[in-house]
Amino acid sequence: MQLTLGQAAKHAGVSKSYLSKWIRTGKITAERQPNGEFRIDPSELDRIPDLRSQGRAENSWRERSNTQENTGWERERDLLLMLLQDREHQLQDLRQERDAWRQQAERAQQTLLLTAGEKHGESKPKRWWRWGRP
Numbered sequence: 001m002q003l004t005l006g007q008a009a010k011h012a013g014v015s016k017s018y019l020s021k022w023i024r025t026g027k028i029t030a031e032r033q034p035n036g037e038f039r040i041d042p043s044e045l046d047r048i049p050d051l052r053s054q055g056r057a058e059n060s061w062r063e064r065s066n067t068q069e070n071t072g073w074e075r076e077r078d079l080l081l082m083l084l085q086d087r088e089h090q091l092q093d094l095r096q097e098r099d100a101w102r103q104q105a106e107r108a109q110q111t112l113l114l115t116a117g118e119k120h121g122e123s124k125p126k127r128w129w130r131w132g133r134p
Contacts, residue, residue, distance in 0.1 A: 002031070002039035012048045027051055 005023075009016045022028040023038060028047060031039040 003045075005030075005038045005040065008042075008045060010042040011042075012045050014048065018066055022048075022051060 003011065005016050005019060009019045012019065019028070019040075020038070023030045027041065028038045028044050028051070030044070031037055086121075
């Protein structure tokens with residue numbers, strides 16, 4: 001007596017789509033009926049525990065591989081974030097220095113204007129040419 005895909009999946013404790021995938025990949029053999037349904041021999045279900053443990057081993061290797069790769073990417077990301085943060089601090093320091101220099105230049109300019117205005121406003125400027133016109 002052969003089982004339908006649903007019966008076999010229920011018996012094996014897996015989903016129908018998972019069992020269908022194993023049939024498509026050739027890990028489990030099944031007969032296709034004229035109406036398109038699969039019929040599975042119950043003896044094929046004995047292979048499922050081996051297939052499941054094999055899948056777990058492949059998954060654990062992938063997980064380890066992905067974890068190592070992710071760890072490398074995370075380290076690189078953290079390093080790049082540290083460099084970015086350092087550059088932002090440098091930029092902030094340069095902006096503060098620029099602003100300090102700008103304030104100093106503005107103060108110096110104001111001082112020069114004030115002193116020049118005081119000299120010209122109080123007395124007549126002296127001529128440098130003595131024999132010039134009055």
